[in-house]
Amino acid sequence: MWSLIQKRLCRKIRLHSSITPSCLLNSVSEHQFHYSSSPACNHTAPRSAIGADKNIGLFSSFDAKWRGSNFMRFLSSQAAAEASTSDGLTVGGIIANNWVIYDENESDWKSHAAAIAQSIHLIKKRLRWKKLISKLEVLSKELDKPDLWDNPSHAGKISREHGSVMGKMKEVNAFEQELFEHVDMIKLAREENDAELESESLNALLVLRRHLKEKELEALLAGEHDPCPCFIEVQAGAGGTESMDWASMVMQMYKRWAENRHFRVTVVEEIPGELAGIKVFMLLYHENVFTRATIKVDGDYAYGYAKAEVGAHRLVRISPFDSNKRRHTSFASVAVIPILGDDFSHVQINESDLRIERYRSGGPGGQHANTTDSAVRITHIPTGVTASSQNERSQHQNKASAMAVLQSRLDQLEIVRQAQINAEHTQSLTDINFGSQIRSYVLHPYRMVKDHRTEYEVSDPDSVLQGDVDGFILSFLSSSLDKDIEDD
């Protein structure tokens, strides 16, 4: 390992010996970052030591400047500096080059670099980079005030905030540094026909690409409740059999989607349709026919992803329930409710405000009946909000599970109420109106699934109905991100 580092070190020094004045600042800022001991940067530690050796030789005259009282401000002003390769290639430059991004398996450094640059660009966008820079400047000025510590609690707050902003910026800068380091290394390896070094650096670039892809997704899911598990609720629109069938298909789609993502899915609630005759026939297809059904989806960022699906989903097809083979349009509404953690202050529910009923009960009950059905419906009388559960194996568990749904529904109502007070959020809430039509699934006369919000479309409805919804979700999340930024 050490010999490898030495080898790379020698080459690096040679590389930088042709350094141009415009690059000095970048090297300084790199050095500066590596001096700090942010845990997020630990993985770059060995390399930073090398960087330090290298730079000390070249720029020891700067040393005095780095220490002392100006340290913080200097650091801050450099956090925003744009990094580049030795020959001046920047993230913006890479994006402008429009290099084709191939599949990860293709060993093409330009493709990797372009993918990485795109991820960095997206992450910066999500962080509102420019705002972050000005915020850092403001905070740095505050920190420089000589009377700052006269008010220790204020000073603590400023210094914590400054640290957090610096942390975010340093993380992104470290990614850029790493990108350019690998790119420089690949160029050098090519100049010197060092295949081993080239493949090693290419591999490092791929690792960075994957890591940043994850980071990019995280950046898309930065909403307060995004990491929560959630309930997905599908409600059949008007139109009886056909729309209930459609609602079952939509629910099936989400179950598959969640399973593919390795989320845990539990069916909580299925409010059956009144379709005595046709029910058994439909059961052969779906097992369950309902007017409203709710599943619980448990897993990292379940709410963050699923929230992109809120709205009305429209189906156009020749109905299998129509003996005249006519074309039908049906709707199913999807609602997604976050299950907020313990740290969230839940709406208080008074036991006396609840009406708890045995759901779908009939007959004398008790010892007369032996049934495994112990469905429970709970009504919150003041709001009229109801929740039911029937798939648990005991009444007690059904009650607990219905209570959990009720709690989340009431929490959601409260969030909406709060948001209406806080005008800032009103816009984004109307965007995810329960009733607005977000997507069409056309099975006849042509075959296509199209999202009306993003224009994203897929020509294979079967794959979508089999749970392949990620494309729609991610395109919506990125587009709403862009919209957010424009709003700034």
Place this chain on the structure above:
Amino acid sequence: MKSSRASLSSILQPVFSLRRPAFCSAAAAPPKPRTPLHLRPPAFRATLSDLNRWHAWAKTQASSVGSTFSALDGGPDSSLLLRELNWLVEDAVEHPALLSTESNAAAEVAIRAQLEEMYELWRQRIEERRPFQYVVGCEHWRDLVLSVEEGVLIPRPETETIVDLVDRAVKSDSELGEGLWADLGTGSGALAIAVARVLGGGGRVLAVDLSPVAAAVARYNVERYCLQGRVSVRLGSWFDPLKDVEGELDGVVSNPPYIPSKDIHSLQAEVSRHEPVLALDGGADGMDDLFHLCNGAASMLKPRGFFSFETNGERQSKLLVEYLQNEMKGSFCRLEIVSDFAGIQRFVTGYKA
């Protein structure tokens, strides 16, 4: 099995007294409870395709029932049977999620019963109307999973409420929670175990049943919840085995047989063909055992002791309250009728004066 009804038990009493030594001598080999399916080791293997074939067959069986059973006697319809089938898979297959995946059809899956037995179990469920809980050998009740088998009444969801009533009583008078309680006609031990879990650390429960099978199953369930120190199972009829604690009980709960004899034959097939009739038949108007329990409770309970009994519904609850108020005037106070979640006046509660 619950204790036989009072009139019968008074006749049978000498017989049982005579036979009791016989049970005792057989105590070396008491009835051995069956292990519920979900607790058996996953010792068998089936290929995924064979298991899926069984699953498809079982689904078709369930679907073909439609609403015939429910129209016939209020039995389960297809959707309920399909849900039960999911639970059977949950209990029988070590990794149930495998069934819905498109894994290799030749892959082997670990199961807790031979595939042939799985066919047989589902055939019994559909053709013989064997209760699902006997099929899998357990009943999920409150937060408990209780072992049940033929000869033991399957605890009903309604009865869960008695535990809530006890919890409420204990919370309003913490002394009750540290006292001695009795569950009469304990069956699987459901009430005794759940009550012990809501009592305070010093609370103890005596669980009584006339049926040796029920007593053995109740003991097994008590052990499964590690409550041997706090719940003791006694064999015998109603208060008979509790003579040593007369006047010392802080609470009495019971779900006694309360179905009028004439109604027994028209019950849902799962109940009438498979569950122990002595746990169901409450005599001519279904109230023989309820009256017997009230009489016994008057002498067994401490002053301020609590009782809660399940009944057949509004008529029996009202009759029982009248009986307590008039025939047993002065023995009890704070009598109350409590409804179950279906809105049926199901429980009578009160305190010893």
